[in-house]
Amino acid sequence: xxxxxxxxxxxxxxxxxxxxxxxxxxxxxxxxxxxxxxxxxxxxxxxxxxxxxxxxxxxxxxxxxxxxxxxxxxxxxxxxxxxxxxxxxxxxxxxxxxxxxxxxxxxxxxxxxxxxxxxxxxxxxxxxxxxxxxxxxxxxxxxxxxxxxxxxxxxxxxxxxxxxxxxxxxxxxxxxxxxxxxxxxxxxxxxxxxxxxxxxxxxxxxxxxxxxxxxxxxxxxxxxxxxxxxxxxxxxxxxxxxxxxxxxxxxxxxxxxxxxxxxxxxxxxxxxxxxxxxxxxxxxxxxxxxxxxxxx
Amino acid sequence: xxxxxxxxxxxxxxxxxxxxxxxxxxxxxxxxxxxxxxxxxxxxxxxxxxxxxxxxxxxxxxxxxxxxxxxxxxxxxxxxxxxxxxxxxxxxxxxxxxxxxxxxxxxxxxxxxxxxxxxxxxxxxxxxxxxxxxxxxxxxxxxxxxxxxxxxxxxxxxxxxxxxxxxxxxxxxxxxxxxxxxxxxxxxxxxxxxxxxxxxxxxxxxxxxxxxxxxxxxxxxxxxxxxxxxxxxxxxxxxxxxxxxxxxxxxxxxxxx
Numbered sequence: 001x002x003x004x005x006x007x008x009x010x011x012x013x014x015x016x017x018x019x020x021x022x023x024x025x026x027x028x029x030x031x032x033x034x035x036x037x038x039x040x041x042x043x044x045x046x047x048x049x050x051x052x053x054x055x056x057x058x059x060x061x062x063x064x065x066x067x068x069x070x071x072x073x074x075x076x077x078x079x080x081x082x083x084x085x086x087x088x089x090x091x092x093x094x095x096x097x098x099x100x101x102x103x104x105x106x107x108x109x110x111x112x113x114x115x116x117x118x119x120x121x122x123x124x125x126x127x128x129x130x131x132x133x134x135x136x137x138x139x140x141x142x143x144x145x146x147x148x149x150x151x152x153x154x155x156x157x158x159x160x161x162x163x164x165x166x167x168x169x170x171x172x173x174x175x176x177x178x179x180x181x182x183x184x185x186x187x188x189x190x191x192x193x194x195x196x197x198x199x200x201x202x203x204x205x206x207x208x209x210x211x212x213x214x215x216x217x218x219x220x221x222x223x224x225x226x227x228x229x230x231x232x233x234x235x236x237x238x239x240x241x242x243x244x245x246x247x248x249x250x251x252x253x254x255x256x257x258x259x260x261x262x263x264x265x266x267x268x269x270x271x272x273x274x275x276x277x278x279x280x281x282x283x284x285x286x287x288x289x290x291x292x293x294x295x296x
Numbered sequence: 297x298x299x300x301x302x303x304x305x306x307x308x309x310x311x312x313x314x315x316x317x318x319x320x321x322x323x324x325x326x327x328x329x330x331x332x333x334x335x336x337x338x339x340x341x342x343x344x345x346x347x348x349x350x351x352x353x354x355x356x357x358x359x360x361x362x363x364x365x366x367x368x369x370x371x372x373x374x375x376x377x378x379x380x381x382x383x384x385x386x387x388x389x390x391x392x393x394x395x396x397x398x399x400x401x402x403x404x405x406x407x408x409x410x411x412x413x414x415x416x417x418x419x420x421x422x423x424x425x426x427x428x429x430x431x432x433x434x435x436x437x438x439x440x441x442x443x444x445x446x447x448x449x450x451x452x453x454x455x456x457x458x459x460x461x462x463x464x465x466x467x468x469x470x471x472x473x474x475x476x477x478x479x480x481x482x483x484x485x486x487x488x489x490x491x492x493x494x495x496x497x498x499x500x501x502x503x504x505x506x507x508x509x510x511x512x513x514x515x516x517x518x519x520x521x522x523x524x525x526x527x528x529x530x531x532x533x534x535x536x537x538x539x540x541x542x543x544x545x546x547x548x549x550x551x552x553x
Contacts (some may be wrong), residue, residue: 022424042424048454053413053447060417061404063395064348066424081406084444092404093396293444 002156004073004101006137008032009100010144011069015040018149021060024054026072027040028101055081059088062096067149073107074100074116074157076202077258082122088151090126097154101191103159104236104261106157108272117261120212121240123155131212133235135190141212146171158234160271161190165210174216176223180204182294183229186220188212188241191233191281198286202294212241226256229293233286234260257293259286301327302552304366305525307379309548311362312345312539315383317391321523321535323363325467325495326434327519330355330367330503333432336381342372345400351429352418354403357436357465358392359406359537364401373400385391397549411435412462416448419460419513432505434463440479446486452513453487460513461505462488467522468529469533485516528550 001009008029015036016023023040024047025033047054051072058068068076077100078085089096100119107114123129130152134140140156147154161254167175174186177196184205187195192208199206205223209216224230230249236238238260245256259280266275276282305324313316330353334340335434339351353366355429360432362382369376374388386498388397391546392406393394415433435445464479482492489509493500495518508551522536523529535553540548 021419047451050447050450053407053416053444053451056410056413057417057420057448058442060414060419061421061424062402062417063414064418064421064425066421084410084413084503087404087407088410181374 002158002160003134003137003140003162004011005032006140007071007158010141011238012036014145014148015043017134018067020065020067021148022066022068024058024068024070026054026070026076027049028123033203035232037116047220050173051076051081052084052164054082056088059092059094060256062089062094066150067095067096067097069148071099073114074102074119075114078116078119078122078155085123085129085153086126090128093128094153095149095151097148098154099156099157099158101194103157103161105266105275106160106272108158108275109269111269112265112267115266117237119155119157120125120236124213124240124243126153128152132156132171133212133248134169134210135208139168139169140264142169143171143210159190161193161235163190163192169210172211172214175208175218175233176205176219177208178204181229182227183231183290184223184227184289185231185233187233191235194281194283194286195233198283198290202290202296204290212244215241215244215248217244220245220248221252224249225252228253229255231257231259231290231293234258235281236261237261255296257289259289279280299369301331301364302525304331304370304548305552307369307376308362308366309540309545311365311382312377313542313545314380316539318362318539319359319537320362320539321529321532322357322360322436323366324524324526324529325520325522326357326360327366328365328496329434329463329465329501330363330391333372333505334367334381336502337505338432339429340400342400348425349427349429352402352415354405354411354415354418354431354433355393355507356405356415356443357408357439357503358405358411360465361391361393364393365398368398368400374398375429385465408436408439409444412453413424413444413448416452416457416460419457422459423455423457429461431438432461432463434465437464437466437468437476437479438473440464440476441470441474449483449486456511457513458509458511461516461518463518466517466519466522469522469536480515480517488513488515490515490517492517492519496524509537
């Protein structure tokens with residue numbers, strides 16, 4: 001099951017079990033929720049293509065004790081509505097769920113208007129926002145179930161790229177998937193599919209993060225203390241998590257290598273995998289840089 | 297009625313003078329509207345300001361906060377003497393209202409165009425939860441430059457939110473930048489019912505706030521004077537965001553006596 005289909009299944013279940021849940025779709029994912037429109041007619045809305053007002057009205061729902069779930073394509077949900085998330089949820093201290101599709105360039109063929117490699121970095125500027133980057137459909141289901149009603153604004157970054165194997169994930173906790181003494185590789189969400197084969201046979205540790213905020217500083221610190229070298233593999237703008245990493249490693253000395261989306265407009269079209277190849281988000285490139293890091 | 301309005305205006309002037317801060321003309325522009333709302337229309341409980349089953353008021357043009365603070369103090373949401381802490385470092389009364397600090401404040405506004413869609417969300421929540429209440433929101437005419445105002449207007453009529461009332465403080469203060477024209481006709485075009493009133497006439501305000509339409513939300517276009525009540529301030533752009541000095545304060549207090 002894709003993350004997007006899982007999103008429908010998960011939210012339908014929550015709608016059934018929790019009468020406080022209200023779904024607002026920005027004219028995206030509407031057909032998937034056909035049944036929900038019938039079963040929960042007063043709590044499921046195809047609200048229209050007006051994202052800033054949608055986010056603000058969602059905060060009005062939250063003020064009234066409801067649990068909003070807002071869904072559309074990442075740049076429209078996060079970049080277009082950034083101030084509404086900042087003030088109406090962050091500053092006002094209200095809980096809500098923002099679930100995007102598209103990630104950095106899942107909509108590669110549609111061009112840069114539909115790319116969103118900056119979403120995670122942008123949201124990190126809002127104190128108190130939880131940022132979730134699941135790597136599989138079942139991880140989304142687990143993480144959403146843990147956080148949807150926790151009273152905080154929470155962003156879930158769905159992607160069409162998924163890892164082959166799901167992990168048991170907990171909000172705010174990294175998974176230690178492999179230990180090693182020469183370097184620590186940090187994989188965020190769906191990059192794990194590249195990182196695990198790239199790290200195979202090497203004496204390196206692999207940490208898997210599905211929560212960017214709050215960041216699990218302790219696990220990173222403990223592991224980097226053993227290796228002194230770290231490689232961040234990010235499915236969003238490269239360096240997005242640099243601040244959290246530096247903060248986690250405060251007082252320590254470590255060499256850091258970044259692999260992720262470069263800060264430039266990716267003006268080609270095609271498929272997302274072609275963009276991965278073009279920017280070096282590949283098993284071979286990760287392996288090559290990792291070996292260089294180890295031997296440097 | 298003039299007596300209580302003038303008394304609150306004096307408190308606002310004193311608060312702004314003490315703080316060296318405040319949007320006095322905006323506050324005076326909306327004060328009659330907010331006072332009549334709280335005094336004669338709004339169902340509220342000052343001891344439990346967030347009770348869901350009562351009415352709610354969202355001040356979307358948050359820079360006019362002094363008017364709201366003055367009315368909330370008069371209605372015992374907090375002690376009147378707190379008004380003189382306005383904008384001090386540890387005060388709960390900031391230049392723009394904070395819902396997590398000020399008893400009775402529903403939304404933290406200040407960035408224009410946020411309060412109206414928040415109010416719509418509260419109105420929609422009432423509809424979802426079968427709560428029989430009314431949600432009032434006050435926006436500025438300059439705020440009607442913001443796209444979210446019209447996004448919200450579309451949503452309000454589409455979802456038939458008859459429990460939602462938008463009051464527009466139409467004092468023409470931003471005509472110099474962008475004229476918003478006939479707002480009543482614009483709201484009607486967006487599917488709302490609309491009334492035009494004198495925003496300083498308490499009977500007109502009362503009847504408009506009490507009006508309920510047939511299946512449409514209501515927009516009240518209130519014709520107002522920015523800085524109403526103080527001749528030197530009325531419609532004078534230089535006063536938009538400045539406090540009175542000691543001499544001016546004395547003169548204005550006297551004018552309102």
